[in-house]
Amino acid sequence: MDPLMDLTRYPLDAIARQVGTPFFLYDAQILRARMAEVARTAEGDRLHARFAMKANSARFVLDAAREAGLWIDAVSGNEVDRALRAGFAAGHEPPVIMYTADVFRDNALQTVVEHGILPNVGSPGMIRELHDAGYAGPIAMRVNPGFGHGHVQACDTGGPSSKHGIWIDDVDEVHEAARQAGYPVVALHAHVGTGPQIAEFDQNMRRLVDVFDALLQRFPDATSVNLGGGIPHAYRLDAQRYDLAGFRTLMLEAASTLSESAGRPISLEIEPGRYPVAGMAILVSRVTDVKETRSNEKGP
Template sequence: MMKLSDERLIELAQTYRTPLYVFQESIIRSRCKQLKDAITYESCKIRYACKALTLQAVLRIMLDEGFWIDASSVNEVHRALRAGFNPEEIYYTGEGATAAVYKFLCDRGILINCTSIDQLHLLGTNKRGHQCSIRVNPGRGHGESNKTNTGGPGSKHGIYLDQIDEARSVAKYYGLKIIGIHSHIGSGAKTEEWKKWNEINETTLAIARDFSTDLEFVNLGGGLPVSYRPSEKPMDIIQWGREVSRSMRRLADDIGRNVTLFIEPGRFLVAECGLLLAEVQSIKTTPADDECSGYRYIIVNTGLNHNIRPAMYGSHHEIRFVSCSSTPKSTQLQYVVAGYLCESGDVFTVGKDGRLLPREFPEVRVGDLMVMENVGAYSHAMKSEYNSMNLPASVLIDNLGRARVIERRGTLDDIMRREVEAYDEGRDIGM
């Protein structure tokens, strides 16, 4: 994997302007290879959870790697189809559903993963005798906060343990064939949490044994941890793969045949591929008072509209600054790194409780380049036009080191294009 030099980052910022997303193809492909090499179970297919980063260029890399798609909305389905995926390679798991969406999915041959009893009724009413899978809530989950925990009674996701028999009865009433059991229990932050991931998913496999008659696959979700700090060791992907493969072979022995294993990682595949570049536009200080000792702020020309994870989850992203001048800097100072939005919570250096957490950097000056790391997952995908700010451009660095714009910079016309005039001055509106 190529590490981009400071000189290259300055060149990219000058050529394509800031703020700018930069994605590296080599890192995505490296993570894909790691996963494929780790799982030794004979029948396994990896689905990319495309909600993490849905750019067409990234989807086409996943297609080239032989991965399939996990989609969370009908538009993600359409985007996967446009990228070249076949309908049978797309799996739909949506918490909300309508008859029109289910009809489209059934007509196109896209497998539906029902996440509630009501969705089973909806599917059965519109497509009696169809096949589907069900998402189960195994009673426990994991994640770095309640916002990323998708298992247990505090989570809205899946059909809870005590409703499994009801799900079976509803499916039987409509003649639905449940061919898969799915669970996703959350996105852990600590690299050892895959052990809890495996432990909790044994409950999912136990449920799958009770559906063995029609069972074709088990989908154990994603949520594999990523190292966001230099001090964190990467997860042991090889040991994880051995454990998952061993569990699947036990399931195969119990029911007398192999069933396919699906996993659907998103963040693990793309988090580390992304950088967010921004320009330092202001340095300001606040005085001490009874509550704090005062702060030194760095204001950059990006914000939570381009990476909401720190504000939303208290997530940590490594940040550094590249000097655009030749003047040496020797002083280390404590700074709070903040965005340019008219929003008090628009701060990147915060804890999980929202408290400001200054970090130490060599003296930063206006015009320096901020480099924020590991923004490949759930940063670009959750971007917004808040404060009517134009969206950044996105650049992909290919395996030969060439830069290619894969998404142009937004404009004011883009922001206003969807607006509809409610009142047209000078026209009779019948009031």
């Protein structure tokens, strides 16, 4: 819960009488403030932020992201459709919506081709499917850098335990497959996970910059790199808040370093999902009774 969410400000009893319990309470003011905070972090000519809409794809959330100037990271054809209906632009000049996945399923391939959405491919098979479907445009490539960060393994989206992305040792082979299919790789992407460990998150962001620095030498068409999401969110009121101003400094330094090393302008993206939405909501439930047990030989 965000420190700004003062529960005395909300008519919880009246809402409960109207809709019943349990219910989620959303604070739009906190949502807009968090979206604006993310936008300020990525403000500048060579910085940009996407909202990973998997975190919450409700229309009012997408509206807040659009109004803040954020772009979209979508992981399904239906998410792309929802983003389009919320007013985010189709096409890839610029790529306001990016489709990130390891497979095409359901309506995803058709939606990407029909609307010219930038596909961020996480497996070689996606290139073959794009070619067979008649896609004509650039692609992005999601890389598994060989390391990850997550407070539990399920939230660790990089390294050998993760299915996501092209393994770092295979990127040249997949790059060649993209070249043969006629697809320039215009963006490189990695998302190594999410969790509350602030020091580890910062360390892994710097490691990712080093990975991209080396890869950009082999991807001459790439003009953008994406560090993924995973910005730590303070779930407890007494927990340390993440320093977004410091993260902005890291992004600015990284964009400058990567551009100088590559010999061309390189833009830097982030795509937080949980960070802008986790603090704006709380689950409200009702206590209907209280009872007690006793300690016994099985323990307290």
